[in-house]
Amino acid sequence: MRELPILAEAGQGASHAxxxxxxxxxxxxxxxxxDVAHLALTGPGPTMILGPNGAGKSLLLRCLHGLIAPDAGTVRxxxxxxxxxxxxxxxxxxxxxxxxRRSVAANLDYVLRRRPLGRAARKARIAELLAEGGLAGKARQGARSLSGGEAQRLAILRALAAEPRILFLDEPTSALDPAATQAIEMMILRAARRGTRIVMxxxxxxxxxxxxxxVAILHRGRVVEHGLAHDLFAAPQTDTTRRFLAGALVI
Ligand SMILES: Nc1ncnc2c1ncn2[C@@H]1O[C@H](COP(=O)(O)OP(=O)(O)OP(=O)(O)O)[C@@H](O)[C@H]1O
Ligand SMILES: [Mg+2]
Incomplete structure (x- = not known):
């Protein structure tokens, strides 16, 4: 596995957990x-996790988020x-x-209620979040009646409402058209700029x-390569990555 170079870029990333x-x-x-020997996400991110179906990408995210206890190993x-x-x-x-199964606004309020915010502050924060996700006109609509792209934006807003230091996203745009994908990519980049670590x-x-x-490439449960996106795409170091990026079937 290729070790990630030190990603200190003039103070960038200092605020990312x-x-x-x-x-x-x-x-x-x-x-x-x-089977991940070592994966350190310490640069500014966003980190992209790529790999074929069944490679273990979702399992890795769930472990990093503490939803699954691994048989061995630690996450810090x-x-x-x-x-x-x-x-x-x-x-x-x-x-x-x-x-x-509530309104769009109520989905956000549900998360905000866990924080020490008064009613007025919660209302203001909901308006801010809805604007951030381009859902300002949908506050009262039932969340279950949103389109796929709108629902995904609301799910991201709910995650952002908790002001996480780290946000894991599992294929957030896989079923969306280019416009919806772009809207979500902008939300992700804005969150990253505000200091949230993105692992996607x-x-x-x-x-x-x-x-x-x-970018980290996963194959059969292992991180076969992890490096700066620019370097990894320009000069992949492993045959698996080369084949994967070339669109070959990597099984
Ligand atoms: N609870 C489980 N019990 C047994 N096998 C599991 C369990 N959860 C996941 N797996 C297996 O672990 C492997 C990795 O699954 P994972 O969902 O992490 O893949 P993935 O890389 O996210 O794939 P995809 O691109 O299809 O989402 C798969 O072969 C899957 O069938
Ligand atoms: Mg998956």
Missing amino acids: GIEAKGLRIGHNGGALL QDGQKLGAAQRARQAMVFQKPVLL VTHDIGQARRLGHD
Whole structure:
């Protein structure tokens, strides 16, 4: 595996929480669904995770977010083992948005109620979030009646409402058209600029080029390569990455 170079770029990324996995392993039938010796996300990000179906990308995100306890290994956020306090500073958006059977605004309010905010402050924050996601006219609509792209934007807004230091996104635009994809990419970039670490799975290599600061390639549960996006796309170091980027079938 290629080690990530030090990503200190004139103070950039200083505010992004680091996340580091060591010796992560999820075994299955004598083999391993996930076997990540070391993955350190310490640069400014966004980090793009690429790899074929079944490579372990979703499993890796779930482990990094503490939704699955691995059979072995540790995940640390800013040097601290992942515990309740660390997890509270992280959020995850799933490929299929999970929304409450309530209005768009009520979905956001649900998250904001867990924070020490008064009614007026919550209302103002909801308006801000709706504007951020281009959903200002949809506050009262039932969340379940949103289009796919709108629902995904609301799911991202819900994650952002918690003001996470780290945001995991699992294929957030896989079923969306170019306009909806662009709207979500802009939201992701704005969150990254505000200091949220973005760790995102995508099958869209163009998107990884557009958004990625660094890229990790997963294959059969292993990180076969992790490097700066520019370097990795220009000069992939492993045969698996070369074949994957060339659009060859990597099984
Ligand atoms: N609970 C489970 N029990 C057994 N196998 C599992 C479990 N969860 C995931 N797997 C297997 O682990 C492997 C990795 O799954 P994962 O969902 O992480 O893949 P992925 O890289 O996200 O793929 P995709 O691109 O299709 O989303 C797959 O072979 C999957 O079938
Ligand atoms: Mg997946």
